[in-house]
Amino acid sequence: MNFSSEILEQAVxxxxxxxxxxxxxxxxxxxxxxxxxxxxxxxxxxxxxNLVNEIKHCKICNNLSDTDICHVCSNIYxxxxxxxxxxxxxxxxxxxxxxxxxxxxxxxxxxxxxxxGISPADLCITPLLKRIKEQKVEEIIFALSATIxxxxxxxxxxxxxxxxxxxxxxxxxxxGIGEELEYTDELTxxxxxxxxxxxxxxxxxx
Amino acid sequence: MNFSSEILEQAVxxxxxxxxxxxxxxxxxxxxxxxxxxxxxxxxxxxxxNLVNEIKHCKICNNLSDTDICHVCSNIYxxxxxxxxxxxxxxxxxxxxxxxxxxxxxxxxxxxxxxxGISPADLCITPLLKRIKEQKVEEIIFALSATIxxxxxxxxxxxxxxxxxxxxxxxxxxxGIGEELEYTDELTxxxxxxxxxxxxxxxxxx
Numbered sequence: 001m002n003f004s005s006e007i008l009e010q011a012v013x014x015x016x017x018x019x020x021x022x023x024x025x026x027x028x029x030x031x032x033x034x035x036x037x038x039x040x041x042x043x044x045x046x047x048x049x050n051l052v053n054e055i056k057h058c059k060i061c062n063n064l065s066d067t068d069i070c071h072v073c074s075n076i077y078x079x080x081x082x083x084x085x086x087x088x089x090x091x092x093x094x095x096x097x098x099x100x101x102x103x104x105x106x107x108x109x110x111x112x113x114x115x116x117g118i119s120p121a122d123l124c125i126t127p128l129l130k131r132i133k134e135q136k137v138e139e140i141i142f143a144l145s146a147t148i149x150x151x152x153x154x155x156x157x158x159x160x161x162x163x164x165x166x167x168x169x170x171x172x173x174x175x176g177i178g179e180e181l182e183y184t185d186e187l188t189x190x191x192x193x194x195x196x197x198x199x200x201x202x203x204x205x206x
Numbered sequence: 207m208n209f210s211s212e213i214l215e216q217a218v219x220x221x222x223x224x225x226x227x228x229x230x231x232x233x234x235x236x237x238x239x240x241x242x243x244x245x246x247x248x249x250x251x252x253x254x255x256n257l258v259n260e261i262k263h264c265k266i267c268n269n270l271s272d273t274d275i276c277h278v279c280s281n282i283y284x285x286x287x288x289x290x291x292x293x294x295x296x297x298x299x300x301x302x303x304x305x306x307x308x309x310x311x312x313x314x315x316x317x318x319x320x321x322x323g324i325s326p327a328d329l330c331i332t333p334l335l336k337r338i339k340e341q342k343v344e345e346i347i348f349a350l351s352a353t354i355x356x357x358x359x360x361x362x363x364x365x366x367x368x369x370x371x372x373x374x375x376x377x378x379x380x381x382g383i384g385e386e387l388e389y390t391d392e393l394t395x396x397x398x399x400x401x402x403x404x405x406x407x408x409x410x411x412x
Contacts, residue, residue, distance in 0.1 A: 002302040011257040014250040041258040044220040045251035051217040052247040097208040
């Protein structure tokens with residue numbers, strides 16, 4: 001690209017470092033910011049600065065939080081005995097928006113992935129083990145992606161804790177509500193037949 | 207979305223004000239910034255602040271520039287007698303990257319569009335007229351999009367200047383190099399037949 005302005009070039013360069021944003025989109029965004037009132041850009045830069053400088057990880061569950069202890073961990077009405085292990089804050093947000101889960105969370109901050117060079121040491125696993133040891137945890141729900149990395153991570157944690165009397169569960173894998181059978185992939189279909197549930201249980205759940 | 211952090215929510219809110227970026231993408235970008243070294247976010251916010259606070263419009267051609275007079279206008283080796291009228295800096299960048307055009311530019315900053323409420327007064331037209339009056343301009347090349355708005359803008363400027371002895375040209379409309387005839391739209395095809403050029407001229411140009 002043949003920029004007439006170094007300031008613009010610099011801005012495009014920095015914006016295009018964001019994932020999924022190429023040089024062309026970055027230029028479009030930069031020119032958009034020049035079109036809108038300057039206060040919008042000031043709000044944006046302030047929000048980004050705040051984000052990286054002031055956000056904290058909850059000291060108990062490792063979720064992103066404005067305070068040292070997040071609002072789920074500090075909520076005394078939530079069940080301490082059930083911990084739902086998830087990958088990141090997006091999973092917490094997804095489960096929270098169902099308004100059905102009343103236990104606590106533990107955010108690993110990723111999945112074990114040798115391909116991407118993420119080892120168990122890079123994840124927030126030790127604090128989870130400590131938590132389980134100190135609290136009377138009765139159930140660990142693994143709510144990780146149904147991928148090899150997710151399964152590896154589950155297996156790793158399960159192996160460490162396997163000899164305790166904690167109940168380990170994973171969220172159900174199967175056909176999504178409203179999904180058509182013919183478009184479901186084979187593996188999901190196989191699993192959903194293997195893990196079939198009694199019909200009356202299904203009715204009760206709905 | 208069910209955010210656990212107001213700081214994060216604020217950042218997502220501001221990022222999603224950018225065109226083409228929804229809440230989900232904004233969240234992905236915000237979480238990405240939390241993953242990368244803090245210096246990257248600092249560079250980004252600094253570049254954006256610089257962009258909106260320090261970039262200038264060239265006092266002659268209205269192009270974006272770091273200085274009062276842009277590098278094209280201040281280049282004494284470029285032909286003052288030809289002015290290429292474009293919509294915005296992206297068009298200047300596209301033409302400059304061909305390294306073939308040696309005249310000057312004039313950036314309108316948009317096109318006349320009653321639908322979007324953009325009138326001639328919103329565009330940088332008066333300085334263009336002033337420039338033409340003061341300099342010995344011999345040719346105006348309209349390099350605007352081949353849309354109704356582009357055509358309207360061209361016609362508007364042409365009507366004002368029509369009684370001068372300036373030569374008015376538009377960039378050629380036709381089949382792009384490497385484009386297949388069968389996929390070209392009808393209007394382009396009609397125009398390219400109407401404005402056909404002698405074969406020897408075509409050879410010379412290549």
